[in-house]
Amino acid sequence: MACYRVQCNIAGQEENVRNMLLTFDPQAQITADAEQGFVFEVLTFEHGERGFSAIGRFSGSDSVLEERLIDCEIGDPRYPEADLDRRIRERIRLLCLRLMIRATGQTASPWGILTGIRPTKMYFYLSALGFSADEIRERLVAVYGLTPAKADLVRAVAQVEKPFLNNPADQVGIYIGIPFCPTRCHYCSFASYPLSTHGHHVPRFLEALAREIQAVSACLQSTELKVNCLYVGGGTPTALPDDAFESLMHLLPQSFRIPAQGEFTIEAGRPDTISPRKAMIIKAAGANRVSVNPQTMHDKTLAIIGRGHTAAEVCRAVECIRAAGIATLNMDLIAGLPGETRDDMAQTLAAIQKLAPENLTVHTLAIKRAAQWRHNLADYDLPSADETAAMVELAAQVASRMGMHPYYLYRQRFILANLENLGFSLPGNESPYNIQMIEERQTVVGLGGGGVTRLVRPESGKIERLFNPKCPATYVSRIEEIISGKVKSIESLFH
Structure with missing residues (x-):
């Protein structure tokens, strides 16, 4: 663990x-002790x-390195004056990055100084200022220090996203959170409660959710808002008992009218929760997209990460979805799983x-604080950064051969090899x-367990x-308070 003492002669820039x-070296220790560490x-x-x-x-123990950064681009008149402080912070970060690369000999993140989870936002920020695609x-x-390959990826994704970002102001998305799963995967950090320990909460949870759905539906009608996409996630919604799942699927199209060209997705992440009946319930509700998430097709790895299903069950789940005639199938994979190459x-x-x-989403493993295995991570044989990067690159090549293009992109903290999560279609x-969840251009109303509402x-x-x-x-205990606050916020924004 390296120890550093920071001195900065620029007001307001020391933090x-x-x-x-810390972005470059997450294990670094920052000290105020003048006798310790690198300066x-x-x-x-x-x-x-x-x-x-x-x-x-x-300044190291036996050497001193200096780095000079000269940048005339910061004065480009297309930048608004109000953004000057932001641009100065970015240049200071770039200076730090270059100096740390020289001082340590380590390879920088392929994402340079961009630390946020939405790299394409920078593309659209510069585009709005009048910069061309090549200039961006x-x-x-x-x-920003991106590698040319990552810069090309950002441009490619942004150009696919752009037509989806011009929706009328009266359109919103809906997210429904079902926070139950058959079991909790070791890497999971989402709202996910095993049915074995929390199944007794299901009836009252669904009653409360029905009240929230009906209240939000009435609010959207009174404010003349239209729903253009509906996403049922979790957790694993298809982990619900058949009758409970069918009741929920019957309620949703009654409450939210999705246009024929709109999206209605059901997250069926655990393949062992899909049956012919569940697939037909999904189809009857009008859903046109289902996500079945193997993460890997190796049974040994599936057991290590606590998935509780086999690769054969993935194939059977896909057969059910195809037999039901659901239009779009997404499948999630994770690069960087223990023991994999x-x-x-x-x-x-x-x-x-x-x-x-029709869709393939390739995640890079991220070790979140809420994940079960974060406390004994040393027991797992995680692949190297280079091996993980090779997995991600191979997935992109195969997706291209399948006729797909990358269409959305995001990053996470604690992600292996400083890589990214990438959706292909x-x-x-x-x-x-x-796309809307990443770019945050449209209001999305979140309902249910762990639902997050973003009012734009x-x-x-x-x-x-x-x-x-x-x-x-x-x-369940706070449902009336939740409904009241949400309805008031929607009405205040759109009235």
Whole structure:
């Protein structure tokens, strides 16, 4: 663990420098002790009509390195004056990144100084200022430190997303959270409660959810808002008993009218929860997209990560979905699972190709604080950063051979190899809901356990967030308060 003492001669930038150090080296220790550690300094800073310049210095036990950053681009008149502080922070971060690469010999994140979960937002920010696609790519590499490959990926995804981001202001999305699963996977950090311990909460939870659905439906009608996408997630909604699941699926199309070209997705992530009857219930409700998530097609790995199903059950679940005639199938995979290699990913992808989903989502393993195995991570044989990157690259190549293009992208904290999660789709089968969730251009009303409402103000783009409790019992006990606050917030925004 490296120890650093930070000195910054630029007012208000010391925390920015500290954060960049920790982004580059999450295990770093920052100290105020003048006798300890390496010294990381930002010495000088100048900004004027000709641009920006700064000098940083890294003092080690037997060497001193200096890095000078000169940037004339910061003065481009297309940038609004109000964004100057933001741009100065970005240049300081780039200076820190370059100096740390030289000082440590380590490879930087392929995402450079971008630490947020939505890299495409930077593309759309620059596009709105009048920069061309080529100019944006150039800046992503030169100013934000992305590798050329990641800059190309951002541009490709943004260009697919763009037509989905011009919806009328009176359109909203709906998310329904069902926080129950057959078991909890070891890597999971979502609202997910095993039915073995929390199944007794299901009846009262569904009663409370029905009240919230009906109240929000009435509110949307009174404010003349239209629903263009409906996503039922969790948890695993299909883990509900058949009759309970059927009642919920009957209520949803009664409450929210989805246009023929809209999206209605059911998350059926655990293949062992899909049966012919469940698939027909989904079809009868009008859902046109289902997500079945193998994560891997290796039974040994599935057992290690606590999935509780086999690869054969994945194939049977897909057969049920296809037999029911549901239009779009998504399948999720995870790169970086314990004990797996690029060859294992190749075998999984070969099996997925035979199942021919319309969507493929490739996640890179992220070890979240809420995950069960975070406390004994040393017991797991995780692949190296290079091996994980090779898995992700192979998945992209196979998706391309399947006729798919990347259509949405996001990153997470604690993600292996500083990579990303990437959704691929056959043209015309993209999930508008996924795009809206990443770009945050449209209001999405979250209902149920762990549902998050994002109210987007049409005139400013500012976002107000409302959070439903994850715990089913807490959700039930607070349902009237939840409904009242949500309805008032929707009415105040759209009246």
